Amino acid sequence: MILDSQEPTGPIETRWERHRQSIRVVNPANKRKYTVIVVGTGLAGASASATFAQLGYNVKAFSFHDSPRRAHSIAAQGGINAAKNYQNDGDSVWRLFYDTVKGGDYRARESNVYRLAQVSVDIIDQCVAQGVPFAREYGGYLANRSFGGALVSRTFYARGQTGQQLLLGAYQALSEQIGKGKVTMYSRREMLDVALIDGHAKGIIVRNLLTGAIERYAADAVVLATGGYGNVFYLSTNAKASNVTATYRAYRRGAGFANPCFTQIHPTCIPVKGDYQSKLTLMSESLRNDGRVWVPKNKDETRDPSSIPEADRDYYLERIYPTFGNLVPRDVASRAAKKMCDAGFGVGSSGYGVYLDFKDAINRLGEKNIADKYGNLFEMYERITGDSPYKKPMMIYPASHYTMGGLWVDYNLMTTIPGLFAIGEANFSDHGANRLGASALMQGLADGYFVIPYTIGHYLASQTGGFSDTSHASFGDTEADVKAKIEKMLSINGKRTATSFHREVGKIIWDKCGMARDKAGLEEALGRIPAIREEFWSNLCVPGTGSSLNQELERAGRVSDFIDFSEMMVRDALTRDESCGAHFREEHQTPDGEARRDDENYSHGAVWEFTGDGNAPKRNIEPLKFEYVPLTQRSYA
Amino acid sequence: MKVEMRVWRQDGPDAQGKFESYPVEVVEAMSFLEALDVINEQLVEQGQEPIVFEHDCREGICGSCGAMVNGRAHGPGDRSTLCQVHMRQFKDGDVIYVEPWRAGAFPVLKDLMVDRSSFDRIIQAGGYISVRTGSAPDGNAIPIGKAVSDEAMSAAECIGCGACVAACPNASASLFTSAKISHLSLLPQGDPERSRVLEMVKVMDDEGFGSCTNHGECSSVCPKGIDLRYIGRMNRELLRQLVHPSKGQLA
Structure with a gap:
């Protein structure tokens, strides 16, 4: 596998500009000869589809939802970063770049991150022009808040529904193009494979979820904007349908999958209640701006939290990290909570929870002010737990939330398969080993609005355009593979549901490859996954047929890919014999319990290559160079 | 505690549907959809087809879920989507009727799943601000x-769930449509295209949604509490455009 990052050299400030000068461009009159398939219509996919169409390309957009507006981007609460420096607090493109590289614990490509910081300012402008109702100050100008891991206030937000408003902005831009006929929207279609012709991605195979029909679509290039794989843990804050199938099946066709073990555990989620639990709910980490995290000093504490005096509380984040306090990055906050709970200081029925307390903020700013900022989050919390955060501290615990790993892409966002691109959470490019708060929305929209619309032209200009031959043998072979897999799942007639397998594998991954990992645990997980796979393929039960709407069949297909994928994820965690960012190997920590990197041996992206069923995948590496941000031990103390 | 769910089962858009009874053991902290999950797991284990229902985020923002529960859109919660309803809102022995949204413009696809693509077509008719990527001024x-x-x-804040339509005796989409028209027409960026109301209302009518007769059922079940005043605003926008076509700036 050749991993040529295509990144420009020379001064980092002008790399993106110079790159745009040097890549090929499709003549405006010729753009209409090209068709692009975009799979997934969340922030990245919708923004890319709309922008491609504005440029003149023909777009076929696919979503497994009934409408692009359902994509999981919609659930992002807190905000979106941009280096606008509207607060005059010293922010700059450089500082956002620096924070992102450092926050990612030096496992991201500098050129990509710098570009991300550069285009961040354009995203805000674009979204405001679309009518995204960002929060404003009384003077009418845009408001900001600060967010975990940053010392400046650069986060733009729309109440607690920033993701919703940004997605609706992109959805509306996409809808305009659908209405004008430049984008053909294929909803309720699930991509099940990518068709390659002479090694280039030239189409996809999808299942029409309403009719069960297996359909072929051809194009001159394929863009995957299919999100992350956080549901590998079964319980996560991801939406129920979020899955790894599109990217995993692209991997099976030859796309390198980078850093699958880099998964982010979000520190502020509502703790698990019982075995029937279907998902976990996130409480925006913007809450940590005003909330203070604590546990009782006494392990046997039984008092109601509101009546525990200050002297008996341990505000452990403020104690251990006096500079950042409650605003330390997510991985640091998550592990600290785990450590306190493992040591027996946890609260709640399971003992796996910590308090997030707003009493001081309410006293300082008033209840009205707090309600303006977090009203809907408090309401959501009360709805689920029955407790009001105005009166009683919230209880929170970390949960799987975001995945930094994804398909390997070069500077043009192209995977190792020519013509196959990956954008948004589906790729691995910008967050390294840990993503900072309010950076996911930024990256999804950066890729969709401001990066791929330029870089795809470089590839398309090398193609003749107008490819539409779905009768090519490659489509037939790929479709046959897809059909065979579906038939096999339907014919097992076993006893267990797909969900039961998902729970089983998810629990292993959470226990052994979650917030903290070690060699023994990872090896144990690696030993147990094959048995789950074997039972899946001999004892699965999927009622109904393949030729009609069948949600159980959809689930089974996704679970089968999660099982296979989880093995690669564990392998990646095992072979990355260092700690970095969210990947915390117990064997590698500093005396004060921080992740200890091994830059000598692991300053690279690990890119997995499929070598056939039953064979171990091959680990390739893309070495990382740090020319601008000096490698230092990350410290938030 | 134990409840009996009587769930609408319908094979397809043209098939005859009927209620099927599912007694189920639940706990109070369980969400309503988790109770349906329990029923579905049991059905699959018995080799029977599970109840088809839409859901995704399960935190009240994606707008995928929704059903009439005991005759009320999204069930007994206040400003809740169905996924935010918990079993503690019911009591032991309750019989709970679960039906799909009922509206001509939302045909039933299977069981509790309906086709809401008519909402997308209303947005495609003008529920946007035309701004080419890259041409925006500073925020x-x-x-x-x-x-x-x-x-x-x-x-x-509208999530496009369709509860407003399901609750309305006329199956009107006025609350949904007016929310988008209000959002965009209130902002200076949306001002140049205020004639959008003409196209959006036309598509709303063409899709077969009924008219608004001020019942207010829509707003009372809306998970986001979208206010009725937006319907008034939509009507004002419409009148303004009929009198002064495309004169947004003068309004």
């Missing part, structure tokens, strides 16, 4: 008063 170039911005945000 702070146009100050927008906090009150106006907040009002636009309140309208923009």
Whole structure:
């Protein structure tokens, strides 16, 4: 596998500009000869589809939802970063770049991150022009808040529904193009494979979820904007349908999958209640701006939290990290909570929870002010737990939330398969080993609005355009593979549901490859996954047929890919014999319990290559160079 | 505790549907959809087809879920989607009727799943601001008063679930459509295209949604509390455009 990052050299400030000068461009009159398939219509996919169409390309957009507006981007609460420096607090493109590289614990490509910081300012402008109702100050100008891991206030937000408003902005831009006929929207279609012709991605195979029909679509290039794989843990804050199938099946066709073990555990989620639990709910980490995290000093504490005096509380984040306090990055906050709970200081029925307390903020700013900022989050919390955060501290615990790993892409966002691109959470490019708060929305929209619309032209200009031959043998072979897999799942007639397998594998991954990992645990997980796979393929039960709407069949297909994928994820965690960012190997920590990197041996992206069923995948590496941000031990103390 | 769910089962758009009874053991902290999950797991284990229902985020923002529960859209919660309803809102022995949204413009696809693509077509008719990527001025170039911005945000919170249509005796989509028209027409960026109301209302009518006769059922079941005043605003926008076509700036 050749991993040529295509990144420009020379001064980092002008790399993106110079790159745009040097890549090929499709003549405006010729753009209409090209068709692009975009799979997934969340922030990245919708923004890319709309922008491609504005440029003149023909777009076929696919979503497994009934409408692009359902994509999981919609659930992002807190905000979106941009280096606008509207607060005059010293922010700059450089500082956002620096924070992102450092926050990612030096496992991201500098050129990509710098570009991300550069285009961040354009995203805000674009979204405001679309009518995204960002929060404003009384003077009418845009408001900001600060967010975990940053010392400046650069986060733009729309109440607690920033993701919703940004997605609706992109959805509306996409809808305009659908209405004008430049984008053909294929909803309720699930991509099940990518068709390659002479090694280039030239189409996809999808299942029409309403009719069960297996359909072929051809194009001159394929863009995957299919999100992350956080549901590998079964319980996560991801939406129920979020899955790894599109990217995993692209991997099976030859796309390198980078850093699958880099998964982010979000520190502020509502703790698990019982075995029937279907998902976990996130409480925006913007809450940590005003909330203070604590546990009782006494392990046997039984008092109601509101009546525990200050002297008996341990505000452990403020104690251990006096500079950042409650605003330390997510991985640091998550592990600290785990450590306190493992040591027996946890609260709640399971003992796996910590308090997030707003009493001081309410006293300082008033209840009205707090309600303006977090009203809907408090309401959501009360709805689920029955407790009001105005009166009683919230209880929170970390949960799987975001995945930094994804398909390997070069500077043009192209995977190792020519013509196959990956954008948004589906790729691995910008967050390294840990993503900072309010950076996911930024990256999804950066890729969709401001990066791929330029870089795809470089590839398309090398193609003749107008490819539409779905009768090519490659489509037939790929479709046959897809059909065979579906038939096999339907014919097992076993006893267990797909969900039961998902729970089983998810629990292993959470226990052994979650917030903290070690060699023994990872090896144990690696030993147990094959048995789950074997039972899946001999004892699965999927009622109904393949030729009609069948949600159980959809689930089974996704679970089968999660099982296979989880093995690669564990392998990646095992072979990355260092700690970095969210990947915390117990064997590698500093005396004060921080992740200890091994830059000598692991300053690279690990890119997995499929070598056939039953064979171990091959680990390739893309070495990382740090020319601008000096490698230092990350410290938030 | 034990409840009996009587769930509408319907094979397809043209098939005859009927209620099927599912007694199920639940706990109070379980969400309503988790109770349906329990029933479905049992059905699959018995080799029977599970109840088809839409859901995704399970935190009240994606707008996928929704059903009539004991005759009320999204069930007994206040400003809740169905996924935010918990079994503690019911009691032991309750019989709970679960039906799909009922509206001509939302045909039933299977069981509790309906086709809401008519909402997308209303947005495609004009529920956007035309701005080519890259041509936007600085975000702070146009100050927008906090009150106006907040009002636009309140309208923009709509999640497109369709409960408003299901609750309305006329199956009107006025609340949905007016929320988007209000969001965009309140903002200076949306001003040049205020004639959008003409196209959006036309598509709304063509899709077969009924008219608004001020029952207010829509707003009372809306998970986001979208206010009826937006329907008034839509009607004003419509009148203005009929009298002064495309004169947004003068309004």
